[in-house]
Amino acid sequence: QVQLVESGGGSVQAGGSLRLSCVASGYTYSFYYMGWFRQAPGKGREGVASIYTRSGGGLIRYADSVKGRFAVSHDNAKNTLYLQMNVLKPEDTAIYYCAASRAAVGWSSLLRDDPYNYWGQGTQVTVSS
Numbered sequence: 001q002v003q004l005v006e007s008g009g010g011s012v013q014a015g016g017s018l019r020l021s022c023v024a025s026g027y028t029y030s031f032y033y034m035g036w037f038r039q040a041p042g043k044g045r046e047g048v049a050s051i052y053t054r055s056g057g058g059l060i061r062y063a064d065s066v067k068g069r070f071a072v073s074h075d076n077a078k079n080t081l082y083l084q085m086n087v088l089k090p091e092d093t094a095i096y097y098c099a100a101s102r103a104a105v106g107w108s109s110l111l112r113d114d115p116y117n118y119w120g121q122g123t124q125v126t127v128s129s
Helices: none
Strands: 003-007 010-013 018-025 033-039 045-052 060-062 070-075 080-085 094-101 123-128
Touching (some): 003 094, 018 094, 018 123, 033 070, 045 070, 045 080
Antiparallel strands (some): 003 018, 018 080, 033 045, 033 094, 045 060, 094 123
């Protein structure tokens, strides 16, 4: 049984920062990739960042909308995924979800939600102007 639990959301003013965490438990060594997705009110779910989590690591992909502002990282020893969010904008307001994939996902699919098998419950991020 895999469980993903996010934390770190909250309310912040534009230009501020937040750090999200996602602790994974269970059959975590089956993961190839972990990612962050978000869903704003009235919109579909959007891929934000994805990272290869097996030993050796290295492959990371970001959505264009967050490049240069967000940074994803993974601590294998703690089974924890992070998303450092800087220079936040009101349009970053959304529920942020952590996800994990058991598949060796191709580059073009890293920010699509269908390759991801496990999802957290989400954490709210609100950015005010």
